[in-house]
Amino acid sequence: MSAPKKGDLSSSEKELFEVITRGNVQEASRLLGCKDVRVNCLDEYGMTPLMHAAYKGKADMCKLLLQHGADVNCNEHEHGYTALMFAGLSGNTEIAWMMLDAGAETDVVNSVGRTAAQMAAFVGQHDCVTVINNFFSRARLDYYTKPQGLEKEPKLPPKLAGPLHKIIMSTNLNPVKMVLLVQENPLLAEVEALDKCRRVMELISEKCIKQQDMNEVLAMKMHYISCVLGKCASFLKDREDKLEGLIKSLLKGRDSDGFPVFQEKFIRECIRKFPYCDATLLQQLVRSIAPVEIGNDPTAMSVLTQAITGQVGFMDAEFCTTCGEKGAEKRCSICKMVIYCNPTCQKMHWFTHKKVCKKLQEQREKQEAESAKLRMKQSSESKAVTEATESMEQLSVETNSDVTSSNAAAETSDATSIPDAEN
Numbered sequence: 001m002s003a004p005k006k007g008d009l010s011s012s013e014k015e016l017f018e019v020i021t022r023g024n025v026q027e028a029s030r031l032l033g034c035k036d037v038r039v040n041c042l043d044e045y046g047m048t049p050l051m052h053a054a055y056k057g058k059a060d061m062c063k064l065l066l067q068h069g070a071d072v073n074c075n076e077h078e079h080g081y082t083a084l085m086f087a088g089l090s091g092n093t094e095i096a097w098m099m100l101d102a103g104a105e106t107d108v109v110n111s112v113g114r115t116a117a118q119m120a121a122f123v124g125q126h127d128c129v130t131v132i133n134n135f136f137s138r139a140r141l142d143y144y145t146k147p148q149g150l151e152k153e154p155k156l157p158p159k160l161a162g163p164l165h166k167i168i169m170s171t172n173l174n175p176v177k178m179v180l181l182v183q184e185n186p187l188l189a190e191v192e193a194l195d196k197c198r199r200v201m202e203l204i205s206e207k208c209i210k211q212q213d214m215n216e217v218l219a220m221k222m223h224y225i226s227c228v229l230g231k232c233a234s235f236l237k238d239r240e241d242k243l244e245g246l247i248k249s250l251l252k253g254r255d256s257d258g259f260p261v262f263q264e265k266f267i268r269e270c271i272r273k274f275p276y277c278d279a280t281l282l283q284q285l286v287r288s289i290a291p292v293e294i295g296n297d298p299t300a301m302s303v304l305t306q307a308i309t310g311q312v313g314f315m316d317a318e319f320c321t322t323c324g325e326k327g328a329e330k331r332c333s334i335c336k337m338v339i340y341c342n343p344t345c346q347k348m349h350w351f352t353h354k355k356v357c358k359k360l361q362e363q364r365e366k367q368e369a370e371s372a373k374l375r376m377k378q379s380s381e382s383k384a385v386t387e388a389t390e391s392m393e394q395l396s397v398e399t400n401s402d403v404t405s406s407n408a409a410a411e412t413s414d415a416t417s418i419p420d421a422e423n
C-alpha cells in the first residue's frame, strides 16, 4: 500500500474521523477492520486518526488505534505537530503517557521550534509537562548496554537495564522504596553493579543538562537516584547489616517525635550535591528547603517529589509512612496516627515507631477531647439561638448529624486497623 497522502480518504476513513470525534470506540474498532481503512491515513491538514483522538482527549480511542498499529511519530501535520504534542495540548496525562510508552520522540519540534513539553507548558498543562519530562524510555537506557566507540564492554551490563529502568520509572521517590527495589533484585544489590548504574545515572543527568532542550527535572531525578544507589553501595561495602541497616537508618525517628532525621538530612544532601549549580530547579529547591528547620514541614522529600513529579498534597494521610507508596490504608491500631501499605511495611517501621506510638496516641486523644469540648460548646450555643428563632432549629439538627457521621468515620477506621506487628 502506498504512503497515505493528505486528504486522500476513502469514505470509511472519513467515517472513522467522525466516529473518533464522537468517541464511539466500538464503531471505530469495526471500521479499523475494514479493508479500505488505513490506520495512519491523513486528513487535509495532515492529521492522523491518532492525533485526532489524542487532541480530543479520548484515551480508549488512542489505545485502540495504537493496538491497530498507529504510528505515534507520524509527522505529516502542516505545522509539524506530533501525536504527543496533541496529547500535551489536551492535558490528558494518561494519553501523554500512552504516547511515550508507544515510543513517541520527546525532542521533535514543530514548525515554531517547540517540543511537546514546551507546547504543553505554553498552554498551562503542567501535569502533562511532568509526565513528558519524567519519561525515560527503555531504549534510551539500552543505549548504555552497547559498547560505544572504543569501549570493550558497555557501561551498563544488559541484565541491569531492566531493574534500573524500574527504579527510573517509579514516581515514588521515597528512598526506602528505592532501597527496597534494589534489595528485591539480587543482580542489582551488589557493589559493582550499583557503581555501574550510578555512573550511568550521572551520565544521563549530565546529558539532560547539556542537551539543547534542557531537562532539569530529569537531570535532578537521575542524580537523586544515583545518590540513593551510592548509599546502597556504601552500606553493602561497610556495614554488616547491609541494606537492612540502610532501611533502618532511613526510618529511625528521633526520640522527641519520631521524625526521621537521617532521611531528611540524606535527601537534603542529595539535592545540595547536584553538580549543575546554575540550574533553576536546584536554586528553587534550595530556597524552599534551606529555611525549614529539620522536623518541620515541608520535608525535603515532599519538596523534591513536588518538583519532580508535580504531586502536591504529599503530606496527605494516604501515603505509607514506611515506603511512601500511595493508597496506604492500614492504620496503627494504637495511635491511629500512622498509615501503612501492609503489615510488612508496618513491621519494618515498628522498631522506631514503638518509641513514640503511645505519645502519639495521647496527643491524638487530647486533641479529640478538645475538639469534642469545642463542638459541645458550639452546639449549646447554637441551641440557645435555636430557642430564639424557629428557623435556626434546622441548623442544630445539622450539627448533630455532623457529630454522628464523624463517629461513624472513627468506627470505620477502627475496622480497618491492624494489630501491631510486634510486642
Ligand SMILES: [Zn+2]
Pocket (backbone or CB within 6 Å): 320, 321, 322, 323, 324, 325, 328, 340, 341, 342, 345
Ligand atoms: Zn509501604
Ligand SMILES: [Zn+2]
Pocket (backbone or CB within 6 Å): 332, 333, 334, 335, 336, 337, 338, 353, 357, 358, 360
Ligand atoms: Zn502507633
